[in-house]
Amino acid sequence: MAAHAAGIDLVDVGARIALGERVELPPVDPDRVFFQFTPPAPVVRGCGRGDPALTPGA
Numbered sequence: 001m002a003a004h005a006a007g008i009d010l011v012d013v014g015a016r017i018a019l020g021e022r023v024e025l026p027p028v029d030p031d032r033v034f035f036q037f038t039p040p041a042p043v044v045r046g047c048g049r050g051d052p053a054l055t056p057g058a
Contacts, residue, residue: 006028016023 008025008028013023013025
């Protein structure tokens with residue numbers, strides 16, 4: 001979404017930082033706003049792995 005709003009590829013920036021590169025970012029002045037809605041994944045009970053409510057960390 002940052003690429004749409006500000007023209008910055010944050011995956012590329014993160015990869016360069018992870019490789020030890022110094023990353024200079026221009027000042028951000030987005031002229032657009034983007035929203036993303038992601039509903040939570042459904043909980044499926046009885047799918048052959050037991051009750052998810054009884055699974056630690058689920």
